Amino acid sequence: MSIVAIELTSISGIPLHPLIVHIPVMMVPLAFIGAVLALVRPAWRSWALPLVAVFSAISLAGVQLAMQSGEGLEEILDEESALIERHSQLAEQARPMVFAFFVFAVAAAVIYHLIARADRSDEPDGGRVPLMRKALVPVMALSVLTGALSLAWVYRTGHTGAESVWKGEGEKSSTPAGAPEGGGKGDGDSDGD
DSSP states (O other): OOOOOOOOSEETTEESHHHHTHHHHHHHHHHHHHHHHHHHOGGGHHHHHHHHHHHHHHHHHHHHHHHHHHHHHHHHHTOOOHHHHHHHHHHHHHHHHHHHHHHHHHHHHHHHHHHHHHHHOOSOOTTHHHHHHHHHHHHHHHHHHHHHHHHHHHHHHHHHHHHHHHHHHHHHHHSOTTOOGGGGTTSSOOSOO
C-alpha cells in the first residue's frame, strides 16, 4: 500500500491557499472564545469544553492544510519576497502554538468529562477526583493562554500574507509596462546621456 501525497495548490484554476486559510482564521477565534467562556462560566463547561476541543482540532488541521497549500502556491508563483518569507516564518511559529492550544483544550475537556462521570458514579474514585478538580482550572487557564497566543499568531500570519498580496499588487500596478523594477531610478541608467 502506497501513500499518495495530495498536492494542495488549486481547484479549477483557483488557488486553494486563500480559501483554506479561512479555516484557522475562523476556528482559532471561536475556540478561544469558547475557552474563555468555559473558564469564566462553570455552568457552560459541559458544552463549551467539548466544542473548544473540536474547534481547536479543526484549527490545527486548518493550519497544517494552509501551510501545505501555501507551499504549493509559492512553488506555482515562484516568487521570493521578504513579506512572503515572513509570512512563512510566522506560519511555522503558529503551528506549535495551535498544537499547544489543542492539547490543553482536549486535556480540559477530558478532565471535565472524567470529573462528571465520577460524580455520576457510585464507585470510589481512589482520590483522583479531588486532584482532577484542582487541575481543571489551571489546565483551562493554560488553554486560554495558548489560545490567545494562537489567535495572535494566526492574525499576524494572515496579516503578513495579505500584505504580501496587496503590496505586491500595488508594486506591480505602479510600474509601467516594460519599465524596469524601481522605475529605472538609481539603477545606473541615465536618460540624459
